[in-house]
Amino acid sequence: MAQNQAKAERALQSNSQRLFEIADTALPGAGLGSYSLARDIRLIYSHGKGSRMWDVDGNEYIDYVGGAGALILGHSHPAVVKAAQEQIARGAHMFGSLNDVAVTLAERLVQDIPCAEKIAYATTGSEATAYAMRLARAYTGKEKILKFEGAYHGNHDYAIVSTFPKQTGDYPHGIADSFGQPAATTSTILIAPYNDLEAVEKIVNEHGRDIAAIIVEAVQRIIPARPEFLQGLRKICDQNDILLVIDEVVTGFRLSYGGAQTWYDVNPDLATYGKVVGAGGPLSCIAGRADIIDLCDPNYKGQDGYTYFNGTLHGNPVAAAATLAMLNELSKPGTYDHMNQYADDLCNESQAVLDRHSVPAIAQKTGSLWQILFMEKTPVNHADILASDQVAMRRLDTELMKQGQYVLPGVRRFVSAVNTDKDLEDTLKGLDTACRVFNKK
Ligand SMILES: Cc1ncc(COP(=O)(O)O)c(C=O)c1O
Known part of the structure; x- marks a missing residue:
């Protein structure tokens, strides 16, 4: 009943x-x-x-x-659907060795991303920013990363520091955004107010010898970078042996085909990509200087400087095929x-x-x-x-x-x-x- x-x-x-x-x-x-x-x-x-x-x-x-x-x-853009469907029929996933589509896309990304001498694949935007931070630490031998208050770089422990703070200030101390976050994440991530070169200079003067990279969104959520801001960060980084990482997960292939790097005419050491790169599928990448990206060359495993990179879905051929189709449409x-x-x-x-x-x-x-x-x-x-x-x-x-x-x-x-x-x-x-x-x- x-x-x-x-x-x-x-x-x-x-x-x-x-x-x-x-x-x-x-x-x-x-x-x-x-x-x-x-x-x-x-x-x-x-x-x-x-x-x-x-x-x-x-x-x-x-x-x-x-x-x-x-x-x-x-x-469901017809060109993207066709490319993804055809690739699923050829093979949805291949691990460990390269696949033809991932190589074709890598060539295209190196050609089309302004700062890219090489790219390394990852799966999500979060993974790309985590790897960029790890590469920067490995390359410079320094531990700290400077990020901006309110900036979002993904879901990992080193990204969620002062992303959603209810109060601003107390720079460069960051606030953990989540329960369950190790204290090491807030002690190694320094925080500065966005669009404020003076504040960045002050922090770098004090902590520069420990800072591996400055990571920045070119449009922080909806806040545009002031025209001189990214260029100013480039200069500060150059003067202090710090790498500049532009998080292009949102802006890449969106602000313009060349992303924020073209829109703002700035040249980072590394840039991170997801969203449009991936075409809604499991693919992202880090692009930038070959001498930094080569630290994850698996032939150097076990040697000094080797930086660990791995993921089941890296270079996924379906997402790579969809991304190639998307880039073809976007470049019209x-x-x-x-x-x-x-x-x-x-x-x-x-x-x-x-x-x-x-x-x-x-x-x-x-x-x-x-x-x-x-x-x-x-x-x-x-x-x-x-x-x-x-x-x-x-x-x-x-x-x-x-x-x-x-x-x-x-x-x-x-x-x-x-x-x-x-x-x-x-x-x-x-x-x-x-x-x-x-x-x-
Ligand atoms: C600027 C930026 N970086 C990184 C990420 C993380 O990307 P994902 O959600 O694919 O891990 C996002 C996601 O919104 C983002 O907006």
């Missing part, structure tokens, strides 16, 4: 309610990673095509999350002009809607990265982000989700190469309604 009632109740539920009941029992917080959404906007997606996604109840969304930036060609004329123009129009016209409704926010963008922030002017560092009205930001973003836009509340978002005029029109209509609801509450 009770069983029949439970069955009848389940039949009345939507597909997403049914799946969330399962997710609630099987997954922590019924979520993925560190994202959990309020119950009334929890979504379970089933598929995507181009710039749109659908949930399991058939609702359609314009996708501005874009697989956290990996899907620069939108969902007009791709970046379209993306950047769409982001310009989107932000200019969104700003007009916000202003019309007297919503005190700015539509902030660099290239195809954008976000609506509740502040008056472009942020310069993490302190500016903390000083902004984040509750209001999340409230508006939540309304946008209810209006058919996939944005994660409070998180930076992406334009893709396949966004259309209709997307723009629907986005602005959704924003108009969201602002009206926002002002009523």
Whole structure:
């Protein structure tokens, strides 16, 4: 009897309610990673095509999350699907020895990444930044890494220091972002405020002889580097025997085909890639100077300086084939002009809607990265982000989700190469309604 009632109740539920009941029992917080959404906007997606996604109840969304930036060609781009399908049929995975596609992609990456004399494969962006730090330590014989407050370089223990601090200051001491982190991670990671060369110089003057590398995002979340900032870091690094690592996991092949290095005209010693490199699959890389990357040459295993690198999925041929297809599409004329123009129009016209409704926010963008922030002017560092009205930001973003836009509340978002005029029109209509609801509450 009770069983029949439970069955009848389940039949009345939507597909997403049914799946969330399962997710609630099987997954922590019924979520993925560190994202959990309020119950009334929890979504379970089933598929995507181009710039749109659908949930399991058939609702359609314009996708501005874009697989956290990996899907620069939108969902299921025919060239990427074809390349991945053909490669799965040839062999989904090969370990230990090279495969032909991984070699072809390596040649392409060395040719197209400005700082790349060589590349080394990894699997995720986090793995790439962890290896870059290890290589920098091995190369310089120094232990400490300087990172910036509020910068995200992935999920490993050396990356999650002062990434989400609730208070700024007390430089260069970092704050552990997670329980379970060894104390060694906070004592070897030094923290500076973003876009502040004077503060970096001060820390380097004091600790330079222990600093192996400065790692930096060229656009820190949504904060653009000041034009002179990256060049200034290059100079400080050169003067103090410190390596400059630009984390291009987001900006690589996105700000421009040459990534942040071309956009800002700066030459790092190492750069880390993921997301677009990987095409949404398990592949990332470290690119840069051959004399540094050669430290992981397996022929030197057991010798002085050899730096350990290994991973089951390194050079995965399906992700490599998909990435090659993606790079072919991205290098077609007009791709970046379209993306950047769409982001310009989107932000200019969104700003007009916000202003019309007297919503005190700015539509902030660099290239195809954008976000609506509740502040008056472009942020310069993490302190500016903390000083902004984040509750209001999340409230508006939540309304946008209810209006058919996939944005994660409070998180930076992406334009893709396949966004259309209709997307723009629907986005602005959704924003108009969201602002009206926002002002009523
Ligand atoms: C700048 C940056 N670096 C590293 C990472 C980590 O990449 P992954 O999530 O693939 O490990 C991310 C992920 O968002 C990122 O934005």
